[in-house]
Amino acid sequence: MILEEYINELQQNGKITTITNKISKNLEIAGVLKSLEPQPVLFENIKESEFRVTGNLFCNKKQISEYFEITTEEIIPTLTRAIEERSEPKQTDKAACQEVVEDKVDLDKIPILMHNKVDGGPYISSGVVVAADPEFGQNLDFHRAMQISKNKMVVRVVRGRDFHKFLERNGEVDVAFCIGNTPEVLIAAATSVETGINELEIANALRKISVTRAKTVDLMIPADSEFVLEGRIILEEKHDEGPFIDLTETVDVIRQEPIFEVKKITHRKTAIWQGLLPGRDEHKILMGMPREPTVFRKVKERGIDVLDVNITPGGASWLHVAIKIKKKNEDDGIQALEGAFSGHKSAKHIWVYDEDIDIYSDEEREWAMATRFQADIDLLIKDQEPGSSLDPSAEPGTKMTTKCGFDCTKTMDTKGKSFDKAKFPEVDLKKYLGE
Template identity: 30%
Template sequence: MMPKDFRDFLSILEAQNELVRFSEEISPEPDIGAMGRATCDMEMNGGGPALLCENVAGYKIPLAFCLHASNRRVALSLGMDKKTPLLDLFREFTRRWDKYPVQPVAVDNAPCQEVVKKGSQIDLTEFPIVRWNTGDGGPYVCKNAIITKDPETGQQNAGLYRMQLKDKARICVPFIPAHDIGRHYQKAQAMGLKEIEIAVALGNDPTLNIAACSPIPPEWDEFGFAGALRGAPLSMTRGATVDLMVPATSEIIIEGKITIGKTHIEGPFGEFPGYYSDLRRTPELEVTSVTHRRNPIFEGLYIGLPLTECDWLSQLANSVSVLRQAKQLAPELESFNLASSWVLVGIASMRKRYAGQDKKVMNAILATPHASYGMKLLIMVDHDVDPFNLDQVMWALATRFNPATGVTFINEATMNPLDPIAPGKAYGTKMVLNAT
């Protein structure tokens, strides 16, 4: 059954014994972060549940987290059986990728605007925004869809970016120029604009969260992609104080503006590779309104040493994105796994027919935007090896990989700026291991 919205997803998880509710009072720090860490560790060792804390000390609003922190719950978020094997999930995700777009529909009287707060009514501290790891520089919002639009074309974008809470009406939004929001910011700056508008959607339809962290082609929009994933259009409504369309069924919408050139210190933050980021100056969102459902539920996301929720949330989208783009140049590429459990590692299976063909596939993969940015090590295997079965991959490396001839280095390549071997530089050396 395809979830209708965030609340329906919670109901489905509970019915499938994938959600644990806590009614007793729970301390926001360090208990919430420790619970996120524990359930992710449990998942790596046989199974950990999603969590709903109904009584977070100091808050009246419940906190749900780790909702996508397993392949089972990713399958349920896509309306599939939770026992669906990962390779079959990949194939179905690929099929839905090819259904793009299913464009959203506009509605009035949206649930996300049942309560509207402006001016002195705005208070972000009423939401259970917590410090997820003890070394974090403050409380963070981590699971969201941050909506901006291109100042030239008007096309909207939704991305998932962490946000550090500063006070009741200010929150830092770190991003880099390569992100769509970064391009919108730079365009606005070049056009002489003084600010850009932003809406932050929280407690979203589960397919929108997947879409928001998907490296889709730049001409696509995440709302049409979420519609393709769910097989039906999302409902959108006009923002209360910004000229943006926002998801109508989300639990909470934070609206505001970023002043071009105005920054604030942000960080450190426990990042997905398992290391803390440094302090840096990032743009700051000044909130103009907060709208939400009656009795809203806040959704958080624990990030830290892999595996955590972001790894399961993004694996299918990252993998299918690279496959679809690389196959245009190398149709012999069979499957690709940007492995959630091996951070910054990609595994490609191919049908090799002649000597040197692996180099063609390698170059096609490395030319894709996400692999060139988010992958440091590429492992090449034959078509009879399932790249989502890491035992099979290790067997191929043990029996088919020749260290004398099977290693390729690519120097001075683009790297993920969060890679701890290249902090702040975003370039370094990539390696390819050929086990074909």
């Protein structure tokens, strides 16, 4: 779906704040988005650019489920189905994202946002990157990119992921940064599936999309994106990247990262730039939520009756996972932990709960841990494994960390004690207090 059409729908339903006063892309837009979060915002009058800017569109599961016209409970099954039942998007020669093909590349004309004073420069934070490898075909993922000149950016490439593999195998890789997308493309790009799966097929299974051939690189790109920056990333051409406030809302260090030379810019006639506040709700939901079906699948593969998975916001929507299971065997909790760690390699702490615990309530989760967990038998420690580069407490450079799982399920043998919360008598208060 074209993002502007969705914004029009939000406007008709009074669900978006439109700001017509002049505003700067340097810090001011980020400040307003943070203050109004999770309210969607459209900025119509940008000091430095003729284009409009939007943000806060998909900050939580409610906004995402409303987009797909499903309930929040249906999100994990819907994503799981889309990963399993991928389908090829239809191709078009008349793509919205290519309505305008710019003659000259000038990144200064685009409202690339400066989010925080400490950041090393203006950053693209909502960029869905299409890339390809001769053997594995196309891949879709996110890469933040810091502007360093009118036609160059430096791109953060996390080691070990598909795009890094492509760069290592080929030395240089053609890319298309697609900005201004609706959730089927955003979520598909954030899933982590086997190398060789084209995530555009996951997007198409979530909601029908069209793809088109990029103008200067041999890639099929989402036809409805608002902007596309085409070019090449060269592994050995590096530049300082950062500092940058990242997912944990702490400052990520400066690294030497590859340069992206932008060779062509295309966009819709009335293109709207999609802002995404680093470290805040929209970033968090796009990181954590697409991992929930992967964790779910890996726990299920171990024969566990898994009911729900929540990658919790308190753990930066990345490092902490809560799982709900229907326990049938004594070691189901530990097995679920093993499965979950294999489904989300960046997770540091994972908890498993019984079906009577609300895994969205911090208080209930703490209660279950207080009353059902014994460290000598219910603790799983994974000493010094690669974890998340985003965790400031992991070893910088190597990502080495100690992971820990907590089996907070009841033991099958209750030894005469009860693990269940007492239920008080239900009364009709009117009978005692009057009308």
